[in-house]
Amino acid sequence: MAKRSKTKEKILKVSTTFFSELGYKGTSVRKIAKEVGIRESAIYNHYTNKEEIFLEVAKGIFSSPLTISTTQMQESALKGKAFLSTFAMQYKMLTFDKTNEKMFRLLMIELMQSKDLREQFQSEFHDKNIKLLSEGFFIMMQSSMIKSSDPMLLAYEFISTLFYIRLQVTLLHFDAHATDALAMQFEKHVDFFWESIKV
Amino acid sequence: MAKRSKTKEKILKVSTTFFSELGYKGTSVRKIAKEVGIRESAIYNHYTNKEEIFLEVAKGIFSSPLTISTTQMQESALKGKAFLSTFAMQYKMLTFDKTNEKMFRLLMIELMQSKDLREQFQSEFHDKNIKLLSEGFFIMMQSSMIKSSDPMLLAYEFISTLFYIRLQVTLLHFDAHATDALAMQFEKHVDFFWESIKV
DNA sequence: GTCTATATTTGGATAGAC
DNA sequence: GTCTATCCAAATATAGAC
Secondary structure (H helix, E strand, C coil), X not given: CCCCCHHHHHHHHHHHHHHHHHHHHHCCHHHHHHHHCCCHHHHXXXXXXXXXXXXXXXXXXXCCCCCCCHHHHHHCCCCHHHHHHHHHHHHHHHHHCHHHHHHHHHHHHHCCCCHHHHHHHHHHHHHHHXXXXXXXXXXXXXXXXXXXXXHHHHXXXXXXXXXXXXXXXXXXXXXXCCCHHHHHHHHHHHHHHHHHHEC | CCCCCHHHHHHHHHHHHHHHHHHHHHCCHXXXXXXXXXXXXXXXXXXXXXXXXXXXXXXXXXXXXXXXXXXXXXXXXXXXXXXXXXXXXXXXXHHXXXXXXXXXXXXXXXXXXXXXXXXHHHHHHHHHHHHHHHHHHHHHHHCCCECCCCHHHHHHHHHHHHHHHHHHHHHHHHCCCCCHHHHHHHHHHHHHHHHHHEC
């Protein structure tokens, strides 16, 4: 495993912060270099161009070590409300994790600017979660734990509120506002939703 | 009422499209001038600078003639499921209205870049709707039409899914994808939600 | 109101010395 | 690997003729 130079790592770190606050267009190589403490030209010893830096940063958006684990959800053989709770709590962790928050912000900033990101958002943020959740709902329906209906619809209803809370938390954190009230919203959502679907 | 010059109006129209697709940074006065069919310098006869154009465009984000009407919701003395339906259908109209879609896209693009927009988003998109909805839920609870619980929580749950559908529709339209399936999601949401809360 | 011309700034990127 | 020097392109904006 080749060790990355300290400088290269610092460039990546600084770039991550800038990109996630100012977006691709709003971040200049100059700003990055200045913050890193080197000249612009030195940047190009580590990355061929600005876009390469961005792509390396953007890799982190969908490859978080904290993404909701499909296997974890499946293997645990979770049932009923615990299934919802586990999912929501993982989602909550992502929401409040500093690194993930930066990546989420970057995603939101660039979502309308990049078709590639939109497609990844759809598959990684939406489809994947919908699939995971609807499979869980399907099983619960078969074992008559919840009312019979469309598992995909339930998944959609469940995930949409989680997403909305996450967006709100991210916006509030941006301006250094408190998010205590919102933190509890995850649990409230699980409670409300479970009451809605249980037999 | 002073009539705005044709050119000034065209500048605004062209700018609206560009800003809502490329954002503030991604839109140059050059592009606008070229699309309008005049020289860059001529732009400055109508607006003092780029920011002024943007601010005029951005005014449209929260002043849509189609925003959900508080009075309409209140005066109609709507009750029960019709209350939810009316709100959701107005939200659906906004979602599929071309002008509103542009403004929503612009909002999403600039949301992370402007504290001012974030505050307006919070007050105009969130607080206002939460208030309107929770008042409705409160009344329904008093007349025992729905189960007793926290009206604000219900409002939050109801609006979050509408928002998520809207975001998805906007993303799909961006890449010219079909949104037929999502169009029905509004009605499905109302059905599901009503079943969850009715007595 | 629009044009040409131009000033000025910012940003991405390269060449070559150390 | 970093620096200085430099280049080039793009973008905002102004001056002044028509």
